[in-house]
Amino acid sequence: MSLYDYHVFDTVVRQGSFNKASRVLHVTPSAISHIIAKLESDFGFPLLSRNRNGIHLTSDGETILAAVEELLLCEEQLNQEISDLNGFISGTVRIAAFSSVAYRWLPEILASFKKDFPQIKVRVLQGTYGEVASRIDSGAVDLAFVTDSYKPSEGVELFELHTEPLLCTMPKDFATASGSCITADEMRGAPFLHHASGANDEIQDFVEKNDIDTEYEYVLDNDDAKLALVEKGLGICILPEMCIEKGRFDIKTLPIDPPQDRHIYLAVGHNRFLAPATEEMKKQILAYCEDL
DSSP states (O other): OOOHHHHHHHHEEEEHSSSHHHHHHHHHHHHHHHHHHHHHHHHHHHEEEEEEEEEEEOOOHHHHHHHHHHHHHHHHHHHHHHHHHHTTEEEEEEEOOOHHHHHHHHHHHHHHHHHHHHEEEEEEEEHHHHHHHHHHHHHHSSSEEEEEEEOOEEEEEEEEEEEEEEEEEETOOOOOOSSOOEEEEHTSSOBBOBOOTTTHHHHHHHHTTTOOOOOOOOBOHHHHHHHHHHTTTBBEEEEEEGGTTSSSSOEEEEEEOOOOOEEEEEEEEEEEGHHHHHHHHHHHHHHHTTTO
């Protein structure tokens, strides 16, 4: 077994098919198939299941993938250290982010980083809070954007980046006592739009603490889909300020009384032993967030 075999396995999983992986790795699909079959034979159990819809990890494959990603990350860090000693920073930085950060922050961060370090590759994985947390905990990524709902595992250090208010969006004709804010009492009884991922986040904490009805008629993960339903008078929803693009929907948006916030952090795995490329990306992110 070689590190290249593990690269092949990782690429097949990320690409979702042998054909796509073969194009990325510039080898034939049959060569990919042979390497995966050899890995499965050496391990003594199947790593992938195949059907008309593509390939899927087996339960054993999922366990192996986490270890493979950690091994490949160590190889990447070693290569970066060698490049740094030779006076040339290169390599790959892996970042996990939830949707609002991926949409609002990362384009500018990555564009600026690309100008300064064109030789460094950046891989971004977008996911839910839970998926992002799992990736930084497993070592699948070097850096991750997380919130208060994340409880850091051993070796993960947090750097606070930004605090933003949670806001309540509602149809234009939704009335509140003050007209300038909304209380939890005023939310009770209104149809409440929530997310399907079941994340234990700041919004869920607020809903549970204030005993707001959780029998949601509409459950969606996409923020724009929620706001479109709000615009049609089908309910209200709470979102972080970053998720609400002003003027895009004909809705009313009010702060919550008392104020509720979302805190965003940069989670860094093994901060004391960062590869040079990861260290430069960390600096770029921290500098960007200082100006928010």
